[in-house]
Amino acid sequence: MKRLLTITALAIVLALVPARRGHTQTDVTFTKIGEEVNQKVIKVFGAGGFKGLASYGSGVLIDKEGHFLTINSHILDTRDLRIHTYDGTKHHCDVVCREPELDVALCKIKWGARQGEIEHYFDLQTAFKRPPLPTGTNVLAFNNMFQLAVRDDAMTMQRGVVASYAPLYGRIGVFDAAYRGNVYVIDAITNNPGSGGGAITTRKGELIGLIGKELRNELTNTWINYAIPLNAYTEVPDKDGKKIRVSIADMVKLKENYRPAPKRELAKNTSYHGIILVPNVVERTPPYVEEILPGSPADRATTKLKPDDLIVYVEGLPVPDINSFNNILATYGPGAEIKLEVQRGDKLTSVTVKLDKPIGTSKK
Numbered sequence: 001m002k003r004l005l006t007i008t009a010l011a012i013v014l015a016l017v018p019a020r021r022g023h024t025q026t027d028v029t030f031t032k033i034g035e036e037v038n039q040k041v042i043k044v045f046g047a048g049g050f051k052g053l054a055s056y057g058s059g060v061l062i063d064k065e066g067h068f069l070t071i072n073s074h075i076l077d078t079r080d081l082r083i084h085t086y087d088g089t090k091h092h093c094d095v096v097c098r099e100p101e102l103d104v105a106l107c108k109i110k111w112g113a114r115q116g117e118i119e120h121y122f123d124l125q126t127a128f129k130r131p132p133l134p135t136g137t138n139v140l141a142f143n144n145m146f147q148l149a150v151r152d153d154a155m156t157m158q159r160g161v162v163a164s165y166a167p168l169y170g171r172i173g174v175f176d177a178a179y180r181g182n183v184y185v186i187d188a189i190t191n192n193p194g195s196g197g198g199a200i201t202t203r204k205g206e207l208i209g210l211i212g213k214e215l216r217n218e219l220t221n222t223w224i225n226y227a228i229p230l231n232a233y234t235e236v237p238d239k240d241g242k243k244i245r246v247s248i249a250d251m252v253k254l255k256e257n258y259r260p261a262p263k264r265e266l267a268k269n270t271s272y273h274g275i276i277l278v279p280n281v282v283e284r285t286p287p288y289v290e291e292i293l294p295g296s297p298a299d300r301a302t303t304k305l306k307p308d309d310l311i312v313y314v315e316g317l318p319v320p321d322i323n324s325f326n327n328i329l330a331t332y333g334p335g336a337e338i339k340l341e342v343q344r345g346d347k348l349t350s351v352t353v354k355l356d357k358p359i360g361t362s363k364k
Contacts, residue, residue, distance in 0.1 A: 160188025
């Protein structure tokens, strides 16, 4: 019996040895990748220092001349923009161009009379051509969250997974984000103070995106961790209504000659639904229905709204108060069909309303 127990114990020990070797090899691989990527990311310091406005951030070097990409934020609004590279060298920098629609800025090291060169940087031409990563792909994040690194300290490295690749904006008033294109939603807590502008890479250290800002869903008070892809672009209407395409690739190519897209005007109060809510007398008044105007889109709905109905969801988004309801409805134009979920007694009822043009507006 003792002999059998000894053989069994020995077999278990031998079975565990390969697993431990494999784990060690993985750690060595990640350490090597971390060291390589750390040489290409930088700590950015500028304006801020007040509550909720950190004076530090992150960036990625993209060429030997000293250009780097970061997030377009208040940190850049200073004459004393500085960076620290991996070896502890301190440089002063200038903002070359910004694109508010992409939430990205291009900056450059000020070399002065003595021109220098950057030895380690990301290959953007390859990054621009890289297709979107599928959901479930393992990724690495490199950033200076909470200003844990200065001078030659290593940047924070995190492991995460691509949870989705989808548009960030959803609805204006849901996420307060300037960029409205596709983003990588990361299953890791990457978007912290100081993380914006950091690198998201593959497990091989290949750059795929920039860590975005800290964004909170104002309706559910939840935070989103996302990264802007390097091949990101968006289309913005100009003053004549024509679509203008802007991209990070254009910013990098044109540099000082780049001109940002015209500021987008938010279309609000362009539709009519005919729902009268109770008076908005407190900060978070629940959206109870008071009445429905006769002949309005809500009155023509197949399922009628009734007084004292509580609107709980609009197109699946929770609406805890009247302001949230108005903000979401303001993003839909005439002709759009919106699905409302209302609480009537102890049951939820679905109501679909097709919005119309505001009263007094031509139907043409």
